[in-house]
Amino acid sequence: MKRKELIKKYIEFFKSKGHAEIKNSSLIPENDSTVLFTTAGMHPLVPFLLGQPHPQGKRLVNVQKCIRTGDINEVGDEVHHTFFEMLGNWSLGNYWKEGAIKFTFEFLTQILKIPLEKLAASVFKGDKTSPKDEESYNALIAIGLPKERIAILEKKDNWWGPAGQTGPCGPCSEIFYWISKKPVPKKFDSKNKNWVEIGNNVFMEYNKIPFEQHRTNQEQFYNKKGVLKPHQEVYNIGDTSQKYETKKFHFLELKQKNVDFGGGSERTLAILNDLDDNYLTDCFLPIIKKIEELSKKEYGKNKENTKAMKIIADHIKAAVFILNEGILPSNKEHGYVLRRLIRRAIIYGKRIGLENFTEKIAKPVFEIYSDYNLNKEKIISGLLEEENQFNKTLIRGMNLFEKLTKEKKIIDGKNAFLLFQSYGFPIEMTKELTKEKDIRLDEKGFYEELKKHQELSRTATAGKFKSGLADNSESTTKLHTAAHLLLSALKKVLHDDKIIQKGSNITPERLRLDFSFPRKLTEEEIKDVENLVNEQIKKEMPVIREEMSIEEAKKSGAQGIFEDKYRERVSVYTIENFSKEICTGPHVKNTKELNKFKILKEESSSSGIRRIRANLED
Numbered sequence: 294m295k296r297k298e299l300i301k302k303y304i305e306f307f308k309s310k311g312h313a314e315i316k317n318s319s320l321i322p323e324n325d326s327t328v329l330f331t332t333a334g335m336h337p338l339v340p341f342l343l344g345q346p347h348p349q350g351k352r353l354v355n356v357q358k359c360i361r362t363g364d365i366n367e368v369g370d371e372v373h374h375t376f377f378e379m380l381g382n383w384s385l386g387n388y389w390k391e392g393a394i395k396f397t398f399e400f401l402t403q404i405l406k407i408p409l410e411k412l413a414a415s416v417f418k419g420d421k422t423s424p425k426d427e428e429s430y431n432a433l434i435a436i437g438l439p440k441e442r443i444a445i446l447e448k449k450d451n452w453w454g455p456a457g458q459t460g461p462c463g464p465c466s467e468i469f470y471w472i473s474k475k476p477v478p479k480k481f482d483s484k485n486k487n488w489v490e491i492g493n494n495v496f497m498e499y500n501k502i503p504f505e506q507h508r509t510n511q512e513q514f515y516n517k518k519g520v521l522k523p524h525q526e527v528y529n530i531g532d533t534s535q536k537y538e539t540k541k542f543h544f545l546e547l548k549q550k551n552v553d554f555g556g557g558s559e560r561t562l563a564i565l566n567d568l569d570d571n572y573l574t575d576c577f578l579p580i581i582k583k584i585e586e587l588s589k590k591e592y593g594k595n596k597e598n599t600k601a602m603k604i605i606a607d608h609i610k611a612a613v614f615i616l617n618e619g620i621l622p623s624n625k626e627h628g629y630v631l632r633r634l635i636r637r638a639i640i641y642g643k644r645i646g647l648e649n650f651t652e653k654i655a656k657p658v659f660e661i662y663s664d665y666n667l668n669k670e671k672i673i674s675g676l677l678e679e680e681n682q683f684n685k686t687l688i689r690g691m692n693l694f695e696k697l698t699k700e701k702k703i704i705d706g707k708n709a710f711l712l713f714q715s716y717g718f719p720i721e722m723t724k725e726l727t728k729e730k731d732i733r734l735d736e737k738g739f740y741e742e743l744k745k746h747q748e749l750s751r752t753a754t755a756g757k758f759k760s761g762l763a764d765n766s767e768s769t770t771k772l773h774t775a776a777h778l779l780l781s782a783l784k785k786v787l788h789d790d791k792i793i794q795k796g797s798n799i800t801p802e803r804l805r806l807d808f809s810f811p812r813k814l815t816e817e818e819i820k821d822v823e824n825l826v827n828e829q830i831k832k833e834m835p836v837i838r839e840e841m842s843i844e845e846a847k848k849s850g851a852q853g854i855f856e857d858k859y860r861e862r863v864s865v866y867t868i869e870n871f872s873k874e875i876c877t878g879p880h881v882k883n884t885k886e887l888n889k890f891k892i893l894k895e896e897s898s899s900s901g902i903r904r905i906r907a908n909l910e911d
Contacts, residue, residue, distance in 0.1 A: 294405075294565045295575050297664065299558055300356050300378075306400050307354035307382045315355045317665075320618050321627065321796055323877065329627050330360035330615075334381030335461075335495075335553045340877045341385055342461045342497055344549045348840045348862030351387035356380055356558060358665075360611060362630050365637075366721065368607045369600040371570040372489075372560060375634065376611035378576075380492075380556040386549035390466075393494045393552040394432040397468060401492075405565060411471045413442040413481035413488060417451040417464035423498065426451075429466045442481040450483065453495040453553075459542070461551065463498040470564050491564055492556035499544040572603050579657035580606040587653060588645045601641040608638035609654045609676075616675040617667050619795065621899055633719040635679045639687070640722060649684075651676040683717055690716030694723075698732055706738015713739070768801035771887050771909055774836060774868075774880045775826065776804050778890070779907065780852075781872040782825040783808060786818055793852075795902050803893065803908040810903045814895050823907075826890040833885040834869045838878065841865060851875050 304314055318337035320330050331337060334357035341347040357379050367373040384393065394414075401407045414433050419425030425445070433443050454462035471477045473487040481488065562574040572581055572592075581592050584602045592602055615631045622632035635651065642650055652673050659667055690712055697708050704712075704727055712718040720739055727734040776797055784792050787810065795807040814822075840862055841849070851865045853875030866880055867873045881887065889910040898904040 294562060296378075296558065296562060296661070299405075299562055299565070300380075302404055303356065303380050303400070304354060306404050307352075307396070310352070310396060312352040312354040312382055313349035315349060315353050317355065317358055320358060320360055320614060321620070323797065329362065329630060331357065332359055332361050333357070334359070334379045334555055335383065337877070338383065339460060340879055342383075342549075342551050342553070343500060343547070345864075345878055346840070347385055348864055351385045352383070353385070354382040358614060360615065360630075365633070369604050371572065372563075374559060374571070374607050374611075376607070376614050378558040380554075380558055380561065382552075382554045384552035386551065389550060389552065390426070390428045390494075390496055391432040391435070393496075393554060394429060394466060395436060397492060397494060397554060398436045398438075401468070405561075407470065407564070409437055411477055412438070413444070413469040413471070414438060415444040415446050415451050415467045415469070415481075415483060417466075418445045418447050420448055423452075423464055426464045426466070426496075429464075429494075429496070433466070439479075441479050444481050444483045446483060453493065454497075455501050459501050459503060461497040461499070461547065462501050462544075463496045465493050465495040468492045468494075472564065472569060489560070489564070491561055492554060495553040495555070497551040497553060498547060500547050502543050502545055572606060576661060577606050577610075579661055580610065580654060583654055583657050584645075584647075587650055588647055590645055598645050601645050604641045605638045605647075605654060608634040609651060610658050612638070612651075612676065613655050613658045613667065613672050616672040617665075619671075621675055622679045623899075629719075632679065632717070633721060635676065636683050636717065636719065637722060639680060639683055649680065651680045686716045690718055694718075694726060698727075698730055703733040703735065706735045706740075706742050709734060709736070709739035710742035713743075766801050768909075769799050770879045771881055772799045772801075772804040773878070774884070775887055775890055775907065775909060776806050777866065777868065777872045777874055777876070777880070778826045778829050778884070778887075779804070779806055779822070779905065780808065780874075781868075782822045782829075783810075783905075786821045786825060787814075795898070803906055805904060805906050807898045807902050807904050809901060811901055813897070814903065819892055819895050822905075823890060823892045829868065829871050830884045830887045830890060832869075833883055834871065835883050836880045837867045838880070839865050839867065846875055849873065 308314060318331055322328055322331050322336060328336070334355060335342065336359075337357075338347070338353070347353065359377055359379050360375060361377070362375065364373045365375055368375060382396070388396075398409070398412070401412065402409050416429045416433070417423065417426040430443060430445070434440060451465055451467065452462070453465040454460065467490050469481070469483070469488040470491045471487055472489050475487070478485075559571045559574060559576050562576060563569070563571045566574060568574060571577065581602055584605055585592055588598075588602075590598050590602075593599055612631055612634045615627065615634070618627075620627045620631055622628050622635060624632070638651065638654075642648075655672060655676055659669055693716065694704075694712065697704060704723060709720060709723050712723055713720055720736065723739075724734055724736065776799065780792070780794055784790055789810070791809070793809050795809055797807065798805040843863055846853075846863050846865050849865065851863075851867075851873045853863075863875045864877060865873060866876050866878065868884060887909055891908055891910050893906045893908060895903065895905050
């Protein structure tokens with residue numbers, strides 16, 4: 294089975310079950326400060342998973358393009374990828390565990406013709422936060438799965454999320470496929486590597502919130518007598534699952550229970566084609582063949598060469614999709630990840646004899662994903678510019694590295710930073726090089742040096758590259774609304790209706806808005822924009838949400854660059870006659886809740902893109 298055929302079958306099946314197809318969202322999350330890229334199909338749906346009505350209904354389906362940076366160092370084996378497509382279907386307070394499991398197994402066994410005897414599943418064992426998932430267990434028995442092939446696992450194996458520190462989460466039921474040629478064992482052992490996960494039904498029953506957020510908003514959960522309101526429960530959990538989490542969190546039971554199924558299309562294709570290597574599916578094979586042609590080396594013959602080919606294929610593909618979003622290589626945030634991918638691909642390319650190859654490797658990517666509207670000219674330009682720039686400094690950088698490691702068996706923090714700053718070596722690349730030479734790297738010293746140079750990206754530290762979901766706190770909700778006012782104010786003050794939002798990043802402390810404009814704003818213009826926003830706040834204007842078709846939204850004058858998320862209906866937020874935008878929310882009810890708007894800084898983001906940082910004052 295080919296990639297496009299699998300996607301078509303998946304979408305058609307769930308549409309036949311009453312699901313509305315939603316379009317691919319951008320790889321750059323809208324108004325989410327806690328993650329650089331869209332990491333899963335559910336990521337753009339967070340407001341709706343938390344209870345906001347979705348314009349297209351309660352049953353949704355799509356195949357979402359995703360980037361996961363946490364797997365970069367794992368790329369090189371048969372199954373890990375930076376870019377991938379996720380098959381996803383959702384129930385927003387509609388069908389629950391029994392319905393989800395029935396749909397999943399019907400698709401796998403009847404549409405994809407996978408024998409039930411080669412499938413197994415797992416369910417949550419239960420703990421103090423949530424009981425054993427008897428409902429999922431009984432649903433699996435009902436569809437004909439023997440009890441011996443249902444594993445009852447603990448939280449570390451059968452609890453999903455949240456993807457970051459906060460957000461929707463809950464128990465899950467994973468589905469496994471027996472990949473070995475040996476007979477399928479009667480009993481399912483989740484530790485047996487011949488059982489490969491091909492999908493996961495997540496049952497989002499809870500919203501994990503920080504202790505401080507719970508304490509400041511606990512009137513939402515308790516009545517005046519201090520008694521917990523009906524149908525809601527709060528659990529006090531000391532979460533130490535991630536090093537940077539030190540405070541207690543609360544698990545609030547969601548009123549709207551959601552189902553989120555996710556399955557990687559690449560792994561599913563490998564299974565359907567009886568392959569033990571995802572890179573032999575049509576998602577990768579044309580790229581691998583091009584690398585073979587250029588390197589004069591055969592895939593699969595040599596372990597190190599094969600690993601290099603996988604890394605090159607994965608990284609160039611991911612770079613193509615990131616460049617398509619308008620991101621350029623840099624030492625900051627998204628650009629840092631992009632630069633790291635391209636440069637790592639170039640390093641591994643040189644190991645198998647490739648020179649000036651990124652454009653040639655990108656061409657098969659365009660063919661494989663011809664169903665995406667990829668901007669080939671922009672992508673090729675970005676690849677060539679970064680490749681040329683890196684080639685100029687690479688030889689000098691490698692010479693310095695060899696000199697440093699010859700004199701001492703350590704790369705200290707200052708020299709690691711020198712390689713990063715002057716020669717463009719990402720710290721991860723220096724780490725790989727030192728590991729190969731079996732010498733020590735003072736990584737802590739590197740980050741200390743990095744901290745001293747504030748002009749470099751604060752997100753170059755490890756923590757930023759962990760995935761997460763934006764919080765829906767009162768502060769971020771206010772700043773989200775303020776961003777709408779800011780965009781409209783910019784158009785009015787600068788007398789340019791063609792200004793469009795090019796991205797945003799909102800934390801509880803501040804908002805950051807990128808917008809298209811060719812020059813630096815004057816101090817007077819900045820002040821006028823700030824004053825205009827504050828005028829709207831003082832007018833105490835209601836913020837009205839409406840659902841309408843995309844055609845109606847356009848006719849009404851609604852603005853928005855994210856409208857391609859939906860095929861039919863969208864949410865439109867109107868602030869009287871000042872702002873009308875297509876948006877997923879959330880927003881305040883009235884502008885008076887914003888109090889006072891303050892612009893902190895106006896600067897360049899990239900060519901033709903300006904950036905404003907602002908906050909709200911008490």
